Amino acid sequence: MSQQQRNNLIGIPREASSSQLLVKNEAGEVFIATSVSITEKISELSYIEVAVLNLGMDVSAWLGQHISCQIFDQISPSREPVRVYKGVVTGVKILFDADQGSCIALTVEPWLALLRYSRNYRVFQNKSTQEIVSEIFTELKFSGKYQVKKMPKVKREYCLQYNETDLAFVCRLLAQEGVHFYFERDSDMLILQDAALPFDDADQQDFDHFSLPSGDNPLLNHWAPAFRYHSGVLQLAAYNPASTALVEAESKTKSALPGSHSLTDFRYPHPSISGDLSDINKSSAQRSKAQQDSDYSLVNASTESYLICSGNYLKLTSHPDLEQLDDYLVIAARSIYQVDEKGGLSNHTDFNCILSSLPYYPPLxxxxxxxxxxxxxxxxxxxxxxxxxxxxxxxxxxxxxxxxGDKTSCWVRVAQSMAGRGYGLQFIPRSGQEGLISFLEGDIDRPIVTGSLYNSKHKAPYAEAETTKSGIKTQLKGESNELRFDDKKDSEELYLHAAKDYFLEVKNDRKIIVENDVDEQVEGKKSVQVTKDISTKTDANYSLDAGKAISEKAQNITLHADKTIVLKVGSSQIKISASKIEIKSSEISIKGTSKVDVTANNVNLKAQIALKAGSANTELSGDIGVKVKGGTMAELSGGAMTTVKGGMVMVN
Structure with a gap:
């Protein structure tokens, strides 16, 4: 504390009823204050510094106390405070000690400031900003200390609070939606309101410029308009994966600034909310441009009046420049109340205001x-x-x-090596696996899965001793599908395993070159269906072995051999060579249901014991002659009649 402040303490009354600055704590105890300074702004926390005479109270006991700072403009038994500032003590320090007590400095902030001490990581889904903010306030036991006048109802599909204090998170969402907050005059009631709506004008006050006092209104001893150049067009753009299109929106300034019409403030990507992206882009552009317009014209002013408060209107009723006469909205104020060494109270307020016709949007x-x-x-x-x-x-x-549960986040896109319309590469991480997450443009509300990670629970499919192996192995329950590559020297291998079925479809040609052996094993049936020809060629032997039977069916079957074809069953065989056909068996039967023809230059039928030919009619004929000869005996007989007939018959 400065020497001047110490000197000011000399005139401070020691009775609360004789002081114009008082502090009351939760227990109803009243303390005398020597000075109060208040800084307040729409959509920002007010900040109060109070110097208090502390008589007998433990200094640390002030922390967390809900107190009220009361400002009086007079000393009388029936007086009422002209201003009341309420808040929570978030800081305290001793300015100096004296015999009768100490003078301490209190830092007082609204209850909303307590959200600064709560930091979190969490996901909100399919909730509006109002629902999210209400949930946080209720969770922190502040459900009855705020009022929502109007807020947008747009649902956020996915909203992430990432390493943010609850205060920073709430303020960010409100600003993004174009919602400002402020505290009611002389109250700790927080008001949340769409910035497009006007403020309550019940506390509007008329003011005169000090150079033209009317005698009826408080004076403004300083009034200085300031202007700031900005672009003429604000353009927002964002890519919408749902429509695979770039969605754009723009808003033009209301201020006629020379040359600004050709200046475009293009922003991509912009902070977006789920819903119809076209509408969101348009409203976001309008809010952002309105925020720029409110910065275009800003008035810096000051007064000795108690009546200035952020979020209130004032009417300028007199000024040398008649164009300044208008209604204004106070957006920020800093007031200082000071007790001088004679015990008198001085007040000075510096503030900023904008035209009431301009909506005031909090900056993003x-x-x-x-x-x-x-x-x-x-x-x-x-x-x-x-x-x-x-x-x-x-x-x-x-x-x-x-x-x-299974809805801990919104649907998150998965990066693939290729992604086409109905084609590409698709490997979807499974439930319980660890995924690698990145964020598009660094935006925490746009996560994307870029890969997967092995860990102690989900180990790699190939052990440390199999470092030469690479591949793909998928598994849901039981067996797995696998495509594996082994690059081990002299043991190189490509391995393909199907957990159940294997289907190969080739639209045109399929060509396989094997430079060594092929070993194919089928434990069930094998069926080959070919529309056109089948050709099999080998430079060595071709062997076909069936455990039971081999069946071939065709309109024509041709077996061709350059030397010999042998059909063999046990000791029986048919041997076909280029010059003859040999049939060998213990018994041979030739049967024709209609006719059997044997034609050759010479036909020899020879039996070791007997040769028999017989039927209803048996005919032996020759174009030249027929000879029947028995080495020992020859017999011709008929059961009824035997006829021997010829041009000449010789019987010897």
Whole structure:
């Protein structure tokens, strides 16, 4: 504390009823203050510094106390405070000690400031900003200390609070939606309101410029308009993967600035909310441009009046420049109340205001920037299951997310080596696996899965001793499908395993070259269906072995051999060579249901014991002659009659 402040303490009354600056704590105890300074602004926390005479109270006991700072413009038994500032003590320090007590400095902020001391990582899904903010306020036991006048109802499909305090997160969402907040005059009631709506004008006050006092209104002893140049057009763009299109929107300034019409402020990507991206882009552009317009014309002013408060209107009723006469909105103010050494109270307020016709939008606040990769677990109903939508997107669960189930995040896109319209590469991480997460443009609300990670629970398919092996191995339950490559020297191998069925489809030609052996083993049936020809050629032997039977069926079957064809069953065989056909068996039967013809230059029928030819009629004929001869005996006989007939018959 300065010497001047110490001197001012000399005239400070020691009775509360004789002081114009008082502080009251939660217990109802009243303390005398020596000075109060208040800084307040729409959509920002007010900040109060109070110097208090502390008589007998433990200094540290002030922390966390809800107090009110009361400002009086007079000393009388029936007086009422002209201003009341309420808040929570978030800081305290001793300015100096004296015999009768100490003088301490209190830092007082609204209850909303307590959200600064709560930091979190969490995901909100399919909720509006109002629902998210209300959930946080209720969670922190502040459900009755705020009022929503109007807020947009747009749902956020996915909203991530990432390493942010609850205060920073809430303020960021409100600014993004074009919602400002402020505290009611002389109250700790927080008001949330769409910035496009006007403020309550119940506390509007008329002011005169000090150079033209009317005698009825408080004076403004300083009034200085300031102007700031800005671009004429604001253009926002964002890529919408749902429509695979670039969605653009623009808004033009209301201020007629020379040359600004050709200046475009183009922003891509912009902070977006889920919903119809075209409407969101348009409203975002309008809000951002309105925020620029409100900065175009800003008035810096000051007064000794108690009546200035951010979020209130004032009317300028007199000024040398008649164009200044208008209604204004106070957007920020800093007031200082000071007790002088004679016990008198002085007040000075510096403030900023804009034309009331301009909506005041809070400036956008930056999202936390995410650098590098992050890890998460693929969400699903059961471990190992594959759960994705028609775009190949999955749900994820960050390690810090306490929510369980299969909807711990929105549908998150999965990066692939190639992604075409109905074609490309598709490997979808399974439930329970660890995924590698990145964020498009560093935007925490746009996660993307870029890969998967092995860990102590999910180990790599090939052990440390198999470092030469690479491949793809998929598994859901039981058996797995696998394509493996082994680059081990002299043991190189390509291995393909199907857990059940293997289907190969070739639209045109298929060519296989094997430079050594082929070993094919089928434990069930094998069926080959060919529309055109089949040709099999070998430079060595061709062997066909069946355990039971071999059946061939065709309109024509041709067996061709340059030397010999042998058909063999046991001791029986048919041997076909280029010059003859040999049939060998213990018994040979030739049967024709209609006719059997044997034709040759010479036909010899020879039997070791007997040769028999017989039927209803048996005829032996020759064009020249027929000879029947028996080495020992020849017999011709008929059961009824025997006829021997010829041009000449010789019987000897």
């Amino acid at each position: 606040l930056e999202k936390p920037s995410v650098s590098g990769m992050h890890s998460a677990v693929v969400a699903g109903t059961s471990a190992g299951e594959s759960t994705c939508d028609n775009q190949g997107r999955i749900r994820i669960k960050f390690h810090w997310d306490e929510v369980t």
